[in-house]
Amino acid sequence: MSRQRIADRAPCCATVGSASFDMPDAVELATGFGALADPVRLNLLSMITASGATGTCVCDLIGPSGRSQPTVSHHLKILREAGLVTTEKRGRWAWYSVVPARLAALKRALG
Amino acid sequence: MSRQRIADRAPCCATVGSASFDMPDAVELATGFGALADPVRLNLLSMITASGATGTCVCDLIGPSGRSQPTVSHHLKILREAGLVTTEKRGRWAWYSVVPARLAALKRALG
């Protein structure tokens, strides 16, 4: 079969059904992967993961991250909004822990 | 044990060893996830994946993507440079196929 001319093709999302996920899914997934698309956030996530169910205090993340406190807070917000971590206030400190289900979902999307 | 004061902590990368991967790895991984951090690229990748070992002609990706030809070319370049796809010229067309090993590596990094 010969190739179709580009101009003859359907516009925009008309044939998006051929993809293995639809647009809302793609945006959702992209947000998740976007949260992983920064070395600082990967390090934060890995430290939080390493602390297991106990979680990690933000104050233990700042030094190792090599970034200022507002910057770390900013990155944690992105991880939070992507659903990759949750936070809990314990006394004067904020403790973060991972959401394994969310990580698993992204993993699953990778095939 | 009580929390340390933030000011008392080691600066920058001094304690980065506590993370589960080091900095070069983190940058490499971040690049990979960054390539997945866009809905258009996720759709492209999913269409390419769906075409299996045969691969997909770029001209079959443009319409469904809902983006202009240069934009698709741009996104394919990002996927290529992240090592997620490879390209091969067949006659007048360029055929793209996925690099499963690269996807697997990202998957593995997710725990």
Add this chain to the structure above:
DNA sequence: CGGCCAAATCGACAGATGTCAATATGTTGG
């Protein structure tokens, strides 16, 4: 209460990213 501390938010700014029109590069068929 009042001062200290942890964390979040704000404001600003440089640099990266997504997008398209225009153009360039390379290939094929007549």
Add this chain to the structure above:
DNA sequence: CCAACATATTGACATCTGTCGATTTGGCCG
């Protein structure tokens, strides 16, 4: 060789992102 075609590259532009200093918010303890 020429015209049509598929893809890549360039240039321009608006928006998004990462970063930090300054400020705000809210809990703790003396």
